[in-house]
Amino acid sequence: MIHLVQACINGLLTGALYAVIGMGLALIFGVMRIVNFAHGAFLMTGMYATYVLFDKFKINPYLGFLPAGILLFAFGYLVYRLLIQPIRDKSDFMQILMTTGISLILVDSAQLAFGADYRQTSIALVNSVFRFGPFTANAAAVLSFVIAAFFIVGLQVFVARSRTGHALRAIAQNREVAPLMGINVTRIQGLSFALGIAFAGIAGGLLLPALYLFPSVGEDYTLKAFVIVVLGGMGSIEGAAVGGLALGVAESITSLYLGNQWALAIDFVLFLLMLSLKPSGIFGRQRA
């Protein structure tokens, strides 16, 4: 029982970061109907940005993720205007090719710039542990959980309350009618793409101290992001938050009871089960 609770704690700590990743993808999918196959590559870019800040300017990753996120926001907006906007009304196939292409370019650029080496940021916090009774929690993981929670709630509030958030949801509900209501679709789509990418970058920065960094580190996270979004219901932002936490816990419990080698398999088991049994996701709604 103690082990089960411990696994849930570990799972929630990782899951919060999954939630941030998933929400970014859900935002992009919800507003643009574009499946972003480059999501993991943007996450990797965020990791390298945070890494460079750490390596060159000694900025702690738990601060460095913020400038990295802002950088990724600008980069995401640029990518939208130059590459995504021209094909946004083309077939799904075009969009898959485009985002996959962006992913390849980002990964190979990182390989050119940084080589294939595995890098690690050693900060003291990663080695300190909170102990309460029989349970433990890594201090760095707790900090990244708190930061992630702030962004999860922040995005929810932004989408639900702000004027831009309303516009965003209006486009998600109906792309044809939204411009008739005076909404600038290009601007809002650019904004949501940039915001989605920024979230991937922020998650990357927060993951940096806990992971090894190498150019293809993002690949697994593209797949995880899809699973999270499907769990939460395609394009539902709050669904993605819950999906992320659920995936973290599922992986952690699987590695405890079945072994670490099954933790990746559970992603796809959940993915297939969800698609075949309840394709509308945990919350059972179709759209954001």
Next chain:
Amino acid sequence: MRFKTVTVFLAVFVAMLLVASCSKQAGGDTTRIGVITSVTGSLAAFGEAHKNGYLIALDEINAQGGVLGKKVELDFYDDQSKPDQAVQGVSKLVDQDHVPVLLGSYSSESTKAILPSVTQRQVPLIIPTATADNVMESKSPWIFRICAGAGDYAKSTIAFLKDSGAPKTMAIVYENTNFGQSNMKAMNAAAKAAGINVVAVESYEAKSPDYKAVLQRVKQANPEVIYFASYLLDAGTLMRQAQEVDLNPKYYTSAGTGFAAAEFPTPKGAGKNAEYTFSVSQWLPDAKWQGSKEFDSEYFKRYKSHPAYHAIQAYESLHAAAHAINDAKSLDSAKIRDAIRNLNLSSTPFGPVKFDANGQNQHEVLITQVQAGKYTVVYPPEVAAGKPIIPAPRWNQR
């Protein structure tokens, strides 16, 4: 218009091919030896040790006049710690650069991957560090291995445990590629044969550094001994998280590699958490073989750090290849292969080198323990430099 573009593209492509093939023809007064290793990627620390060892051997060989009166040049190929890249390396080094003999790669996974293409191209390969036993199962006459294998690691560890308290239960934790799998299988069989109860066998993916669940499962099984088969980054993380999970076996043992790397007891590896871990080792600077100390001091002079066994295995592989070329008096691959098979170097800094009928060099395995931040040989007793500290103190008493 479109036709023209295609034509121009093709012309440029052909021109590039020509330039590429011409540039390789140069250098007729040197002998090139092909080396595949992991200069970048997850195993770069080991690839660097390889490279350092090769370069020392290279300078020694050239100082003595090279081979067949020509200077030796090393043709490095970086496999980026990926097996498919290692296979590319074979075709680049053999088909394009026409090297007569190959050394490499670093990992068991990459080495296993290149065996078919090496055998197919009929070029001799000397394996410096791949310990998985299946790299020697191909029975190919072109494959030679200088290091001891997973079976020897397991045998030595079991012999040490029997003489040092004879524990009854063991857990095996291994990274899930060829190296880890092979060492897990070897230890599983050796432990069972020795009457040790294997209470947990856990694998992990080295690239995702959260092994807490794995260690949690091991903790539940409560073994007296843990046997790790890990590379460097994972070895450091495993020991850090072992402390976090408060995992307290009596013996932390391991199949060398990450646990025997020069960086492991330093802050680049596990730092203080490395203390009291046992490891198999194939060589140490204070090994009894003639020339060990000289290799160590030359290495330290050049690279400002002390070598682990990976560097000297690379060093010795290149020396063996150079010897064989001189013995063969030819750059013909088949003649070099026969010369490697007949090599009998009774005294090298890595001990005697002589390959058996299957191409395996018989090499002695030692057991070391990290004591006060340094590897100390603790077994077998006739070469031990210190006594093993057993049991490892609990984390809260360190």
